[in-house]
Amino acid sequence: xxxxxxxxxxxxxxxxxxxxxxxxxxxxxxxxxxxxxxxxxxxxxxxxxxxxxxxxxxxxxxxxxxxxxxxxxxxxxxxxxxxxxxxxxxxxxxxxxxxxxxxxxxxxxxxxxxxxxxxxxxxxxxxxxxxxxxxxxxxxxxxxxxxxxxxxxxxxxxxxxxxxxxxxxxxxxxxxxxxxxxxxxxxxxxxxxxxxxxxxxxxxxxxxxxxxxxxxxxxxxxxxxxxxxxxxxxxxxxxxxxxxxxxxxxxxxxxxxxxxxxxxxxxxxxxxxxxxxxxxxxxxxxxxxxxxxxxxxxxxxxxxxxxxxxxxxxxxxxxxxxxxxxxxxxxxxxxxxxxxxxxxxxxxxxxxxxxxxxxxxxxxxxxxxxxxxxxxxxxxxxxxxxxxxxxxxxxxxxxxxxxxxxxxxxxxxxxxxxxxxxxxxxxxxxxxxxxxxxxxxxxxxxxxxxxxxxxxxxxxxxxxxxxxxxxxxxxxxxxxxxxxxxxxxxxx
Numbered sequence: 001x002x003x004x005x006x007x008x009x010x011x012x013x014x015x016x017x018x019x020x021x022x023x024x025x026x027x028x029x030x031x032x033x034x035x036x037x038x039x040x041x042x043x044x045x046x047x048x049x050x051x052x053x054x055x056x057x058x059x060x061x062x063x064x065x066x067x068x069x070x071x072x073x074x075x076x077x078x079x080x081x082x083x084x085x086x087x088x089x090x091x092x093x094x095x096x097x098x099x100x101x102x103x104x105x106x107x108x109x110x111x112x113x114x115x116x117x118x119x120x121x122x123x124x125x126x127x128x129x130x131x132x133x134x135x136x137x138x139x140x141x142x143x144x145x146x147x148x149x150x151x152x153x154x155x156x157x158x159x160x161x162x163x164x165x166x167x168x169x170x171x172x173x174x175x176x177x178x179x180x181x182x183x184x185x186x187x188x189x190x191x192x193x194x195x196x197x198x199x200x201x202x203x204x205x206x207x208x209x210x211x212x213x214x215x216x217x218x219x220x221x222x223x224x225x226x227x228x229x230x231x232x233x234x235x236x237x238x239x240x241x242x243x244x245x246x247x248x249x250x251x252x253x254x255x256x257x258x259x260x261x262x263x264x265x266x267x268x269x270x271x272x273x274x275x276x277x278x279x280x281x282x283x284x285x286x287x288x289x290x291x292x293x294x295x296x297x298x299x300x301x302x303x304x305x306x307x308x309x310x311x312x313x314x315x316x317x318x319x320x321x322x323x324x325x326x327x328x329x330x331x332x333x334x335x336x337x338x339x340x341x342x343x344x345x346x347x348x349x350x351x352x353x354x355x356x357x358x359x360x361x362x363x364x365x366x367x368x369x370x371x372x373x374x375x376x377x378x379x380x381x382x383x384x385x386x387x388x389x390x391x392x393x394x395x396x397x398x399x400x401x402x403x404x405x406x407x408x409x410x411x412x413x414x415x416x417x418x419x420x421x422x423x424x425x426x427x428x429x430x431x432x433x434x435x436x437x438x439x440x441x442x443x444x445x446x447x448x449x450x451x452x453x454x455x456x457x458x459x460x461x462x463x464x465x466x467x468x469x470x471x472x473x474x475x476x477x478x479x480x481x482x483x484x485x486x487x488x489x490x491x492x
Contacts, residue, residue, distance in 0.1 A: 009055065010239035013048055017041070017232030021225060029220035035082035038228065042075030045231035052238030060118045060247035064238055066111035070104045071234060077101025094163040102163075105170030112177035112199075118247035119186030126313075127183035129306045130265060134183075135176040136302060137268030140295030142168050142175075144275050146210045148288050171206045174199065183261075186249075189242035198233030201226045269303055272296035328402040330380055331387035339401035339409050343450050346399065346411050350444065357444040358412040358420040359453050361461045362390075365436045365469040367406035378433075385432040393427045409454070417443045421472045421483030428470070436470040445477060 020041055027034040049068040053061045080097035084090060120127070146168045150161055178199050186192070205226030212218045237243060272295050276287065326338035334342065343359070350357045364370075364386065371379040383406065390408070391400050399411040412420045424439050431437055440460025444453050456475040463480040464473040474483045 009051075010236045010241075013239050014232060014236045017044075017235065018229070021228040021232060024224065024228060032082065032086040035078065035086065038224070039075045039078050039082070041228055042071055042078065042231050045235040046072040046075065048235030049238040052235070052240075052243055055239070056241060056244050058243050058247055059245075060114055063111045063114040063118070063247060064243075066107055066114065067234065067238075070108035070111060071231060073104035073107060074101055077104065094159060098163050098166075102166050102170060105173055109173045109177050112174070112181055115247055116177070116180050116184055118249065119181075119184040121249045124183070124185065126306070126309055127180070127185070129302055129309065130183045130261065131176065131180035133265050133299060133302045133306065134179040134268050135172070136295065136298045137271040138175050138179075139172045140275065140291065140299075141271055142172055142207065143291050143295070144288055146207065146214060148291055149214050167206065168210050171203055171210075174203060178203065187245055189240075189245055191237045191240045191243040191246045194233045194237035194240065195246070198230040198237065201230040201233065205230070265303075265306070269299050272299055328387075331384050331402050333387045333391065333408075334399065334401040336401070336403055339399070339403060339411075340450070342399050342401070343409075343411055343454070346413055347444060347450055347453075350413065351446070355414050356416060357453075358415055358417055358441060359444070359457045360410040360412070360420060360424060360439050360441045360472075361403060361454070361457045362408045362410065362424070362437045362439045363461055363465065364406040364431075365438055365465075367435075370433075370435065382433050382435060386435070386437075389430040389432055390427050393430050394423070409457075417441055417474050417476070418483055421474060424472050428472075438464040438469045439472040440464055440475065440480075441472060441483065442475040443477075 024034065024037055024041070027037060046068040049064045049071070052058075053064045058064065077097050077100040080095070080100055084092050084095055084097060147165055150156075150164045150168075153161065156164070178196070181199075182196070205223045208226070209218055209223050212223070237246075272292055275295075276292050326334055326341075328335040346357055349355070364382070367379065367382075370382065383402075387400065387402070387408070390410075394400055394410065395412075397413060399409075401409045401411075403409040410420075410424070412423070415423070421439075421441050424441070428437060428439075438461060440457045440462065442453055442456035442460060456477070460473040460475040460480045464471050467473065472483055473480050
């Protein structure tokens with residue numbers, strides 16, 4: 001026996017719903033039974049959403065209550081339309097049925113807004129712009145082929161035109177919300193796909209219905225299947241177990257411009273010129289230059305903002321990669337690669353300015369023994385804290401870099417070897433965790449290569465370690481010795 005029967009409710013509902021939609025087309029178009037049958041499916045969908053909330057307890061139940069209200073308003077509006085047609089036997093437009101039906105659009109939009117807010121954890125500027133581009137393009141399409149002919153139809157009264165325009169305007173509102181839902185970073189669960197499919201069927205049926213009415217009178221047919229199947233899919237979405245995670249906040253992640261999304265944005269951006277070409281070929285005397293121009297300007301601004309965002313993102317990532325490539329991940333100071341580049345730059349500048357350049361290599365004493373005694377995490381902590389303490393003691397223009405392992409390099413500009421050695425003695429006192437370092441110092445001769453300069457500092461470091469560690473030694477170009485005494489009055 002199945003211990004979790006609610007998990008299959010959505011499947012039973014979907015199968016019965018599809019069969020019910022097929023049964024609807026067995027009823028004659030002009031029969032009142034068809035109207036009742038149609039409305040029963042809509043009200044059943046609203047009831048299924050409420051039942052889904054009771055069974056699965058989604059994180060944003062208010063979204064489903066709003067969605068059920070919107071579906072119920074549409075169904076009641078259809079009932080009012082049927083009452084006018086089959087009971088009062090009059091075709092009224094506009095009528096009180098429109099007053100019931102039209103509020104369903106903002107109610108459904110509010111439901112989608114709640115869902116979208118629940119799925120995003122931060123301001124998603126890229127997703128907003130992508131949704132704006134898609135919405136603007138489809139809104140332009142709707143205005144050109146559906147709304148504009150109605151707005152300029154002088155055979156209708158102002159009230160008739162306003163009510164007729166309100167329906168595609170409601171569709172444009174839903175298009176904007178669906179586009180935003182499409183660009184949210186939340187999980188693409190079965191419930192998500194069912195919801196999106198139902199919304200697209202509704203919008204497609206609405207647009208086809210509106211377009212058909214601009215050229216002739218709609219007398220029933222496949223468009224009804226779009227509306228009815230959307231009701232079925234909304235109910236299935238609420239009854240599916242994955243509805244629990246539909247409104248869950250997605251983890252923050254970088255927004256990637258995939259080829260699919262890029263294709264959709266590109267096609268949408270080309271709608272304005274495509275519409276102008278279509279109108280020029282079909283009805284050159286009725287080209288809506290104002291609407292197409294406004295739409296093109298809006299799309300251009302949104303695309304430029306999106307491009308600006310992408311450029312800024314690429315620049316930020318390039319800066320981060322540059323920092324990762326030139327900084328040591330553990331200590332945060334420049335790494336060996338940055339040391340080589342910066343030392344060459346310092347020497348080039350000194351060759352032009354004539355400033356003294358002194359290089360020192362520092363090596364933490366008995367670091368391996370410290371690691372073995374206290375563990376590698378303590379060793380990492382020593383490296384981090386030592387780098388921070390030494391950098392705070394050095395001058396602003398001095399370069400401190402991790403040369404490798406527990407060895408660091410320092411480049412001084414404008415100091416003599418004695419002054420540099422004296423500064424290193426003060427740096428020695430700041431070494432954390434009771435540790436010390438040995439150092440070798442060498443002054444640039446003015447014509448030697450950076451590698452030779454560092455090699456002399458390394459030789460001095462080796463002699464400092466041989467002499468007992470915790471001391472600074474200087475290579476004067478010929479031999480290694482203790483640093484010379486500072487002249488009286490020299491300040492480091």
